[in-house]
Amino acid sequence: MTDSLKYVVGVDLGGTNLVVGAMPSDGSRELGVHTLPTRADLGADAVVNRICEMIETTIATVMRETGAVRAQIAGVGIGSPGPLDREKGLVIVTPNLGWKDFPLRDRVGDQVHLPATLDNDANCATLGEWWLGSARGGRNVVGFTLGTGIGGGLIVDGRLYHGASDVAGEIGHMTIEANGRRCGCGNYGCLEAYASGPAIAMRAREALSNGEPSTLRALCGGDLLKLTAATVYRASETGDTVASDVVRETARFLAIGVANILNVFNPDVVVLAGGVAKAGDSLFVPLRAEVRRRAFKPAVDACRIVPGALDGSAGMVGAVAAFLAEHPVA
Amino acid sequence: MTDSLKYVVGVDLGGTNLVVGAMPSDGSRELGVHTLPTRADLGADAVVNRICEMIETTIATVMRETGAVRAQIAGVGIGSPGPLDREKGLVIVTPNLGWKDFPLRDRVGDQVHLPATLDNDANCATLGEWWLGSARGGRNVVGFTLGTGIGGGLIVDGRLYHGASDVAGEIGHMTIEANGRRCGCGNYGCLEAYASGPAIAMRAREALSNGEPSTLRALCGGDLLKLTAATVYRASETGDTVASDVVRETARFLAIGVANILNVFNPDVVVLAGGVAKAGDSLFVPLRAEVRRRAFKPAVDACRIVPGALDGSAGMVGAVAAFLAEHPVA
Numbered sequence: 001m002t003d004s005l006k007y008v009v010g011v012d013l014g015g016t017n018l019v020v021g022a023m024p025s026d027g028s029r030e031l032g033v034h035t036l037p038t039r040a041d042l043g044a045d046a047v048v049n050r051i052c053e054m055i056e057t058t059i060a061t062v063m064r065e066t067g068a069v070r071a072q073i074a075g076v077g078i079g080s081p082g083p084l085d086r087e088k089g090l091v092i093v094t095p096n097l098g099w100k101d102f103p104l105r106d107r108v109g110d111q112v113h114l115p116a117t118l119d120n121d122a123n124c125a126t127l128g129e130w131w132l133g134s135a136r137g138g139r140n141v142v143g144f145t146l147g148t149g150i151g152g153g154l155i156v157d158g159r160l161y162h163g164a165s166d167v168a169g170e171i172g173h174m175t176i177e178a179n180g181r182r183c184g185c186g187n188y189g190c191l192e193a194y195a196s197g198p199a200i201a202m203r204a205r206e207a208l209s210n211g212e213p214s215t216l217r218a219l220c221g222g223d224l225l226k227l228t229a230a231t232v233y234r235a236s237e238t239g240d241t242v243a244s245d246v247v248r249e250t251a252r253f254l255a256i257g258v259a260n261i262l263n264v265f266n267p268d269v270v271v272l273a274g275g276v277a278k279a280g281d282s283l284f285v286p287l288r289a290e291v292r293r294r295a296f297k298p299a300v301d302a303c304r305i306v307p308g309a310l311d312g313s314a315g316m317v318g319a320v321a322a323f324l325a326e327h328p329v330a
Numbered sequence: 331m332t333d334s335l336k337y338v339v340g341v342d343l344g345g346t347n348l349v350v351g352a353m354p355s356d357g358s359r360e361l362g363v364h365t366l367p368t369r370a371d372l373g374a375d376a377v378v379n380r381i382c383e384m385i386e387t388t389i390a391t392v393m394r395e396t397g398a399v400r401a402q403i404a405g406v407g408i409g410s411p412g413p414l415d416r417e418k419g420l421v422i423v424t425p426n427l428g429w430k431d432f433p434l435r436d437r438v439g440d441q442v443h444l445p446a447t448l449d450n451d452a453n454c455a456t457l458g459e460w461w462l463g464s465a466r467g468g469r470n471v472v473g474f475t476l477g478t479g480i481g482g483g484l485i486v487d488g489r490l491y492h493g494a495s496d497v498a499g500e501i502g503h504m505t506i507e508a509n510g511r512r513c514g515c516g517n518y519g520c521l522e523a524y525a526s527g528p529a530i531a532m533r534a535r536e537a538l539s540n541g542e543p544s545t546l547r548a549l550c551g552g553d554l555l556k557l558t559a560a561t562v563y564r565a566s567e568t569g570d571t572v573a574s575d576v577v578r579e580t581a582r583f584l585a586i587g588v589a590n591i592l593n594v595f596n597p598d599v600v601v602l603a604g605g606v607a608k609a610g611d612s613l614f615v616p617l618r619a620e621v622r623r624r625a626f627k628p629a630v631d632a633c634r635i636v637p638g639a640l641d642g643s644a645g646m647v648g649a650v651a652a653f654l655a656e657h658p659v660a
Contacts, residue, residue: 083626083628092628139494140493140494152594154594154595156486156491161486162596163470163595163596163597163629163632164469164470164596164597164598164629164632164633165596165628165629165631165632166596166628167592167593167596167626167628167629167632168594168595168596169594170593170594170596170626170629171593171594173593173625173626174504174590174593174594175506175586175589175590175624176505176506176507176508177506177507177508178506178507178510178582178583178586180508185626186623187589187623187624187625188624252508253508256505256508259505259517260504260505260590261594262497263497263500263501263503263504264482264484264498264499264500264501264504264591264594264595265484265493265498265594265595266492266493266494266495266496266497266498266500267493267494268494293516293517294505294517294518295503295517296413296497296500296503296515298413298422298495298496298497299493299494299495299497299500301495302493302494302495302497303494
């Protein structure tokens with residue numbers, strides 16, 4: 001490391017948590033990574049203040065741990081739920097945060113006196129996995145972020161692909177059932193309506209409503225509204241039949257989404273990140289088998305389907321990478 | 331036009347017909363375009379011979395009509411049903427032609443002593459519409475080719491996108507019904523199984539099987555096996571209820587495919603070409619309305635959804651463009 005090495009701060013803004021950290025431009029390490037609740041209920045100004053305080057905390061850590069001076073901090077990359085307008089740095093609308101046309105990029109950049117960039121959170125997670133995680137070396141990559149919603153990102157020829165209006169990669173909102181479940185986006189039959197965390201819990205609740213015996217009831221203390229996807233996966237591992245059926249169906253739904261992506265986009269890597277993807281073999285073994293049944297052989301043969309490797313920091317790492325893509329540093 | 335203007339021959343190889351023609355590299359005109367039956371039943375050698383004879387006929391026309399000399403013929407672009415290996419110039423498999431690992435590019439190129447390129451027929455049709463048809467000016471474009479099957483092509487940043495193994499753009503094989511109709515590709519619920527020409531005819535036959543009155547029976551001379559998508563669209567225009575229902579459902583299925591593409595790929599143009607797309611407003615009006623209901627607003631607002639403009643020559647024009655993309659001429 002030389003004295004002139006540049007550092008970039010990455011911000012991963014989620015509906016529940018904020019993750020902020022920094023990396024040198026060569027991606028060799030993570031510095032000053034810390035997490036705080038977003039507290040969107042306190043309003044946009046409070047969230048911006050919190051983000052800026054976290055950025056300053058991270059910068060102080062970078063300077064203390066590396067001996068860098070403030071001039072070596074090149075800027076801030078921000079990943080945010082969308083839809084957003086990257087060029088103007090606006091968050092157009094986020095149901096979780098309650099924002100509309102909010103100039104997040106400039107509010108943060110102005111307050112910390114640093115150049116800033118804004119990109120979609122799922123794009124950032126995908127870019128992070130491509131830069132330093134399990135999609136490394138891929139040329140055309142699709143990331144699925146599995147959580148409260150299902151997001152995604154597309155990398156074409158080693159660069160994030162944004163499309164005509166920064167919507168590209170909304171793979172959770174592919175229709176996989178023409179007359180299917182209502183989705184939060186207003187459409188019917190979206191992948192997200194079957195395989196997001198809340199959708200998994202809802203399908204389990206529906207399966208329980210016929211009275212079949214299951215450990216799930218006890219696992220959520222008798223209150224089925226407290227049932228989560230994590231509970232379902234835990235029960236499945238202990239052999240619970242209802243939970244195992246839901247887990248198997250979830251793999252099938254996700255496989256339809258992955259197979260669609262393989263036939264349309266023919267990537268060399270598909271990376272699945274986020275909560276549900278932590279299920280490991282119980283997800284990936286049946287998922288890969290179902291993708292093989294559904295997608296074209298040359299597309300299946302050309303593609304690795306892998307879990308994300310960066311866990312909680314993919315979004316922060318990718319926000320750093322997205323900043324560097326727009327502001328290359330020496 | 332100068333003496334040194336170069337000409338490229340385009341070949342559009344279909345299961346039923348061959349279209350061959352030529353264009354100057356500036357795309358300013360079509361020359362020597364003619365069509366012959368493919369006659370795949372006579373075997374691959376016979377098809378290659380026929381293609382080469384048609385190429386020579388076209389070259390003779392170019393020389394006669396423009397005064398060009400043979401050295402001004404830069405090469406031959408071939409569009410073929412896939413899957414194929416572009417780098418090796420192989421047609422990997424085509425059910426319609428009965429070929430396996432057939433070195434089409436070099437067989438044709440060697441026989442006419444010209445450089446040749448090979449690309450997917452639907453890619454070529456999309457590229458043709460982008461170069462000289464209704465997708466002109468688009469930056470990120472998706473083409474749907476509606477016919478016996480449903481193919482597609484993706485243009486990213488003004489260049490054909492092929493993916494990791496030349497499969498990209500198989501949008502007819504997106505699953506839109508998780509437990510849907512069996513598709514010729516082996517999967518269930520593909521868009522093609524609902525909205526290809528034969529699928530439209532099959533859905534009409536199914537609708538007739540309950541005995542509802544319809545002019546469709548008379549239109550196909552009482553032999554429902556002779557029912558085609560064209561008959562269904564014709565009957566729909568005269569107010570036939572069964573046919574109109576099938577036409578409306580077809581628009582809905584296609585809209586699901588288009589909406590999926592808008593949410594994942596966020597193109598600025600979607601162009602629908604081929605037989606079914608000729609239905610005009612009776613397809614495009616309900617299709618656009620359904621897309622607006624299903625896809626994200628910024629994606630809908632950013633995208634023109636248009637019928638192809640080149641009709642029968644899109645594949646030939648695009649094959650010329652694909653050659654030029656690989657062999658730029660002065």
